[in-house]
Amino acid sequence: MTQAQEAHLSPETVMGEMKKNGVTHVVWLPDSETNWLYLLMKADPSLHLVAVSREGHAFATAAGLSVGGKTPIILIQNTGLMESGDSLRGWGLGLNIPVVLMVGYRGWTRHGVTQDTAATYTERFINAFGINYYLVENDEDAARISVAFEEAKKTKRPVAVLVGDEYHGFNR
Amino acid sequence: MIQTAELLKVFQQYRGDAIVIPGRGGRHWVNVSTSPTLDAPLGDPAMGGHASFGLGLALAQPNKKVVLFDSEGDVLMGMGALATIAEQAPGNFYHFMLDNECYATTGGQPVPNAKNIAYDVIARGAGYPHTFAFDTLQGFSNNIKAILDLPGPVFVALKVDPEIENEPIGRRARWQTRTRDQAVKDLQRELGITG
Numbered sequence: 001m002t003q004a005q006e007a008h009l010s011p012e013t014v015m016g017e018m019k020k021n022g023v024t025h026v027v028w029l030p031d032s033e034t035n036w037l038y039l040l041m042k043a044d045p046s047l048h049l050v051a052v053s054r055e056g057h058a059f060a061t062a063a064g065l066s067v068g069g070k071t072p073i074i075l076i077q078n079t080g081l082m083e084s085g086d087s088l089r090g091w092g093l094g095l096n097i098p099v100v101l102m103v104g105y106r107g108w109t110r111h112g113v114t115q116d117t118a119a120t121y122t123e124r125f126i127n128a129f130g131i132n133y134y135l136v137e138n139d140e141d142a143a144r145i146s147v148a149f150e151e152a153k154k155t156k157r158p159v160a161v162l163v164g165d166e167y168h169g170f171n172r
Numbered sequence: 173m174i175q176t177a178e179l180l181k182v183f184q185q186y187r188g189d190a191i192v193i194p195g196r197g198g199r200h201w202v203n204v205s206t207s208p209t210l211d212a213p214l215g216d217p218a219m220g221g222h223a224s225f226g227l228g229l230a231l232a233q234p235n236k237k238v239v240l241f242d243s244e245g246d247v248l249m250g251m252g253a254l255a256t257i258a259e260q261a262p263g264n265f266y267h268f269m270l271d272n273e274c275y276a277t278t279g280g281q282p283v284p285n286a287k288n289i290a291y292d293v294i295a296r297g298a299g300y301p302h303t304f305a306f307d308t309l310q311g312f313s314n315n316i317k318a319i320l321d322l323p324g325p326v327f328v329a330l331k332v333d334p335e336i337e338n339e340p341i342g343r344r345a346r347w348q349t350r351t352r353d354q355a356v357k358d359l360q361r362e363l364g365i366t367g
Binding site: 025027048050051052053054056057058059060061062063064065066067068069070072086087089090091094095096 | 216220223228229260
């Protein structure tokens with residue numbers, strides 16, 4: 001049986017974490033749940049949005065930004081993360097880029113049985129690349145986002161935040 | 173078709189203090205460049221990503237020209253990047269594409285529709301404000317100064333000699349004189365980037 005969440009992750013909380021960690025650029029492709037977050041990001045003059053047309057491009061773009069001295073975050077869905085495999089390997093891991101991957105965990109159902117194979121393979125995929133990750137489901141979990149930034153900086157490797165809050169993009 | 177080494181020798185004369193990502197021209201650029209600490213000779217971290225990497229670097233360093241020598245195989249793999257680059261419109265980004273019509277590193281098999289694609293037209297259609305195509309060294313030489321004086325992003329398609337490699341990858345002589353890590357560190361030091 002699926003266990004429903006009682007709290008949610010607000011886009012304002014996500015924005016707060018980004019700003020707290022000095023994010024300069026958001027390299028992203030909309031996922032099924034980032035609508036309100038997008039509107040907030042677009043309105044913030046301290047954030048530069050770079051919209052890519054395929055998620056693999058985000059890794060190379062973030063690599064260029066990072067090498068050039070900026071602090072990017074990659075904001076994509078789990079489906080796109082899986083599409084990006086070779087780019088993650090070569091541009092993210094191969095160049096030791098300290099970037100946080102904020103990944104919409106489409107299909108995540110906590111203790112339930114998922115009908116969405118995107119969720120079935122997400123953690124297996126991340127584990128295959130040896131990338132550490134933190135699950136964030138609601139505002140109380142948000143501090144893990146900062147943990148991910150600190151770890152990425154310290155290890156000079158991508159670190160993932162899996163956003164397991166259904167409808168997080170549509171929460172106000 | 174143009175010899176890549178000769179093309180790069182001409183470009184070097186106008187390079188100034190630009191950051192150069194030599195891409196597939198790296199094997200020749202290491203012998204031509206007089207500012208190696210402003211170069212990013214990364215080889216091929218993963219195909220299809222050079223244009224996006226160049227964009228990221230250009231956005232991060234808006235006061236420096238960023239010049240990329242991409243390849244048609246990479247552009248075909250990541251063609252959507254042209255739209256992103258055009259939208260971001262980095263005025264300091266100069267996107268050259270070395271088109272040898274084949275995958276030289278795997279033995280010279282042709283890229284799809286190799287002889288019939290007008291990449292400069294595609295780039296213009298994606299929104300690049302300035303695009304060019306040259307298939308002679310003279311044409312390139314006559315225009316390179318004016319091209320680098322234009323505000324970016326600029327796209328330049330160049331037909332070059334194939335330089336096909338028929339040795340297995342494990343037996344090829346390495347042209348890199350530094351590791352990727354060292355090249356990045358040298359570039360960051362030159363740009364005053366710490367941490």
